[in-house]
Amino acid sequence: MNMMNRTSDIATETPGGYAGRQKVYPKLAHGTFRKLKWGVMIVTLGIYYLLPWLRWDRGPNLPDQAFLLDFANQRLFFGPIEIWAQELYYITGVLILSALGLFLVTAVAGRVWCGYACPQTVWTDLMITVERFWQGDRNARMRLDSSPWTFEKVWKKTGTHITWLLIGLATGGALVFYFRDAPTLARELVTGDAPAIAYAFMGIFAGTTYLLGGIAREQVCIYMCPWPRIQGAMFDRDSLLVTYRDWRGEPRGPHKKGQAWAGRGDCVDCTACVTVCPMGIDIRNGSQLECIQCALCIDACDDIMTKVGRPQGLIAYDTFRNVEAPSHEQRVPVRIIRPRTLAYTGLMLLVGGLMLTAWLNRAVLEVNVLHDRNPMFVQLSDGGLRNGYVVKLLNKEHDTRRVRLKLADLDGAQLQIVGFQEADPVIDIVPDNLRALKVFVTVPSALRDKLNGSSTPFRFEVIDATDGSILDHDATFRGPANE
Amino acid sequence: MTKREIDSVTGVETTGHVWDGDLKELNKPLPRWWLYVLYATIVWAVGYWIVYPAWPTLNDTYTKGMFDYSQRGEVSKEVTAGKAAQAKYFELIAATPVAEIEKNQELLPFVMAGGAAVFGDNCGPCHGKGGGGAVGYPNLNDDDWLWGGTADQIEHTIQYGIRSGHPETRDMAMPRFGLDGILKPAEIVDAAQFVLSLSGKSTDASAADRGKKIFADNCAACHGEDGKGNQDMGAPNLTDGIWLYGGKLENVEKTIETGRGGVMPYWTGRLDPVTIKMLAAYVHSLGGGK
Numbered sequence: 155m156n157m158m159n160r161t162s163d164i165a166t167e168t169p170g171g172y173a174g175r176q177k178v179y180p181k182l183a184h185g186t187f188r189k190l191k192w193g194v195m196i197v198t199l200g201i202y203y204l205l206p207w208l209r210w211d212r213g214p215n216l217p218d219q220a221f222l223l224d225f226a227n228q229r230l231f232f233g234p235i236e237i238w239a240q241e242l243y244y245i246t247g248v249l250i251l252s253a254l255g256l257f258l259v260t261a262v263a264g265r266v267w268c269g270y271a272c273p274q275t276v277w278t279d280l281m282i283t284v285e286r287f288w289q290g291d292r293n294a295r296m297r298l299d300s301s302p303w304t305f306e307k308v309w310k311k312t313g314t315h316i317t318w319l320l321i322g323l324a325t326g327g328a329l330v331f332y333f334r335d336a337p338t339l340a341r342e343l344v345t346g347d348a349p350a351i352a353y354a355f356m357g358i359f360a361g362t363t364y365l366l367g368g369i370a371r372e373q374v375c376i377y378m379c380p381w382p383r384i385q386g387a388m389f390d391r392d393s394l395l396v397t398y399r400d401w402r403g404e405p406r407g408p409h410k411k412g413q414a415w416a417g418r419g420d421c422v423d424c425t426a427c428v429t430v431c432p433m434g435i436d437i438r439n440g441s442q443l444e445c446i447q448c449a450l451c452i453d454a455c456d457d458i459m460t461k462v463g464r465p466q467g468l469i470a471y472d473t474f475r476n477v478e479a480p481s482h483e484q485r486v487p488v489r490i491i492r493p494r495t496l497a498y499t500g501l502m503l504l505v506g507g508l509m510l511t512a513w514l515n516r517a518v519l520e521v522n523v524l525h526d527r528n529p530m531f532v533q534l535s536d537g538g539l540r541n542g543y544v545v546k547l548l549n550k551e552h553d554t555r556r557v558r559l560k561l562a563d564l565d566g567a568q569l570q571i572v573g574f575q576e577a578d579p580v581i582d583i584v585p586d587n588l589r590a591l592k593v594f595v596t597v598p599s600a601l602r603d604k605l606n607g608s609s610t611p612f613r614f615e616v617i618d619a620t621d622g623s624i625l626d627h628d629a630t631f632r633g634p635a636n637e
Numbered sequence: 638m639t640k641r642e643i644d645s646v647t648g649v650e651t652t653g654h655v656w657d658g659d660l661k662e663l664n665k666p667l668p669r670w671w672l673y674v675l676y677a678t679i680v681w682a683v684g685y686w687i688v689y690p691a692w693p694t695l696n697d698t699y700t701k702g703m704f705d706y707s708q709r710g711e712v713s714k715e716v717t718a719g720k721a722a723q724a725k726y727f728e729l730i731a732a733t734p735v736a737e738i739e740k741n742q743e744l745l746p747f748v749m750a751g752g753a754a755v756f757g758d759n760c761g762p763c764h765g766k767g768g769g770g771a772v773g774y775p776n777l778n779d780d781d782w783l784w785g786g787t788a789d790q791i792e793h794t795i796q797y798g799i800r801s802g803h804p805e806t807r808d809m810a811m812p813r814f815g816l817d818g819i820l821k822p823a824e825i826v827d828a829a830q831f832v833l834s835l836s837g838k839s840t841d842a843s844a845a846d847r848g849k850k851i852f853a854d855n856c857a858a859c860h861g862e863d864g865k866g867n868q869d870m871g872a873p874n875l876t877d878g879i880w881l882y883g884g885k886l887e888n889v890e891k892t893i894e895t896g897r898g899g900v901m902p903y904w905t906g907r908l909d910p911v912t913i914k915m916l917a918a919y920v921h922s923l924g925g926g927k
Contacts, residue, residue, distance in 0.1 A: 373668060534879075
């Protein structure tokens with residue numbers, strides 16, 4: 155029977171609104187892409203489990219963990235980079251860059267993210283490897299599942315699930331280290347002194363890793379993940395996708411050794427591509443929502459093609475443009491540089507450039523000036539005019555800043571800071587802190603004529619009392635309109 | 638069961654529903670565990686009924702749940718915690734003379750924030766949210782005070798109000814020189830011209846000259862010979878640029894004719910003494926405090 159696809163098969167079995175899952179037993183593939191996937195798995199899991207242990211010296215009173223999301227103190231540390239809660243837009247920028255990067259690689263080579271690097275794929279691959287270790291490869295697993303509950307089946311299944319749970323626990327265990335000094339937390343976890351939330355998150359992530367990676371696997375991609383639904387808009391005729399070259403493969407059919415190849419396709423219908431597929435689909439049915447393009451079917455098919463003495467690449471990364479070409483004498487060249495990829499690259503450069511500019515111009519001392527709204531200005535009994543402001547000084551350094559406040563471009567105006575008796579006081583701003591000062595600016599009666607009507611621009615200067623460097627902020631002095 | 642129909646293009650069974658004559662839907666069922674998740678959420682919801690307050694009962698109350706939780710209770714816990722956190726500041730305010738509060742760097746931010754909140758609720762309707770005032774309602778930001786601008790004097794004003802009916806209130810008012818027939822209309826114009834001349838704004842020198850004597854006879858008792866006012870009697874300084882009821886000729890004439898006696902309520906008994914003290918320090922800090 156020529157199965158059209160998996161879901162149709164289930165649909166005919168269950169006329170109700172819901173379908174049972176048909177368990178997938180992926181067979182181990184061998185070849186280039188399998189090796190690549192092992193490599194990606196080792197690197198990504200290595201980063202995930204080890205990154206929190208990397209140290210970074212930031213001096214005293216600061217965490218020495220290179221990668222730390224310090225929610226308690228509202229700081230994010232990434233090596234030399236330190237981001238405050240109010241600067242989370244940098245994270246937004248990173249997310250935008252990630253999304254654009256995803257668009258770009260998808261436009262170039264399809265669902266590379268899904269096939270190689272997505273945590274769901276990596277952990278599922280790991281869980282399948284564990285299953286294979288305990289229960290053997292595809293055929294052995296299928297036999298075991300259909301066999302009655304023997305002692306052998308019980309210990310093999312138990313071993314699999316216990317290993318899955320341990321991996322889940324390690325995953326949750328590694329996650330919490332990102333949020334608290336790793337060596338300290340590791341000690342606390344052992345002695346039972348860790349915060350309850352750490353245990354809770356270990357439990358949650360142990361459970362979800364076990365459930366999503368071990369049990370649910372491909373169903374997460376098919377039913378839960380929104381990304382497959384967006385794919386359609388990301389591919390185009392020039393994207394390199396894992397493709398069954400039907401013009402070469404069809405008509406398919408079993409092939410006996412020594413039989414001629416003329417008049418038939420190269421596909422020997424061995425279903426090697428189907429058995430290795432972690433999503434349980436048949437790539438020969440063409441582009442499908444379920445396909446995560448992990449390219450394991452390419453490995454499986456290349457293996458068979460070598461064995462039957464036909465050229466490799468019956469299943470390969472190829473473009474729609476080439477697949478739909480009227481003649482396959484010559485391959486249609488792959489266009490990686492095209493408007494779509496250029497647009498994504500341009501956008502990434504733009505966002506990256508903006509972020510870099512913002513980062514390089516990031517001030518460690520920020521000044522904000524708020525003008526009083528009620529009253530806008532105060533008429534004094536001697537004929538002078540007074541405006542009130544709140545000057546906010548934000549010290550993002552880890553040392554106390556000592557500054558003086560001065561007026562510029564407002565001749566003869568007097569400055570008074572509420573809470574300070576002396577003139578021209580030195581203002582301390584403690585580390586990592588914001589200090590709001592209520593400030594009065596008075597223009598004496600004699601100088602009112604110099605004002606520019608109802609609105610006179612001037613500047614507040616914040617002068618570092620230690621090194622004399624000046625930071626200024628624009629402000630406006632309000633008064634009655636000229637009569 | 639009806640006959641199953643297979644779509645000829647995809648080979649997938651259809652649901653049997655037909656729209657617009659020929660539009661059919663492929664049967665692509667969700668996995669069954671999806672349904673089980675729905676059942677699980679229903680069970681979870683039942684858990685809520687047990688753990689949290691949920692159902693009204695016939696005897697006019699409701700099922701209380703396991704931990705006696707209520708949102709009102711949570712709020713009152715937060716309010717209690719907030720009050721406890723404020724307590725040390727209120728104690729410090731109570732122990733600090735009102736004139737010293739502003740000099741205390743620890744108290745100042747609390748007094749500014751707390752004073753602004755209390756001011757906005759209680760004083761803002763007349764004086765404006767920032768104390769900017771309006772015609773008849775003094776601007777509290779300037780340095781011109783009817784009844785004195787020291788922190789102590791401001792506290793007294795807030796406590797007992799002005800012409801508020803409280804026995805301790807500040808009670809002097811300006812007589813109705815016109816309405817009560819004390820001055821004739823022509824004399825009022827002359828007096829007004831003289832008053833304006835005190836700040837150099839008179840428009841008729843001879844009228845102002847005639848008004849000088851009228852002023853000395855009728856006004857100087859409160860406003861002083863030189864017109865600089867008297868804060869003991871709430872008599873404003875007439876020589877500066879600040880006019881509560883307007884500084885134009887017709888405004889001043891109107892003031893002399895009808896008298897003035899704005900009312901401010903007393904707050905003692907309505908606000909507790911510490912809050913009044915905080916409010917006084919806040920108003921003093923607005924910029925005009927003496």
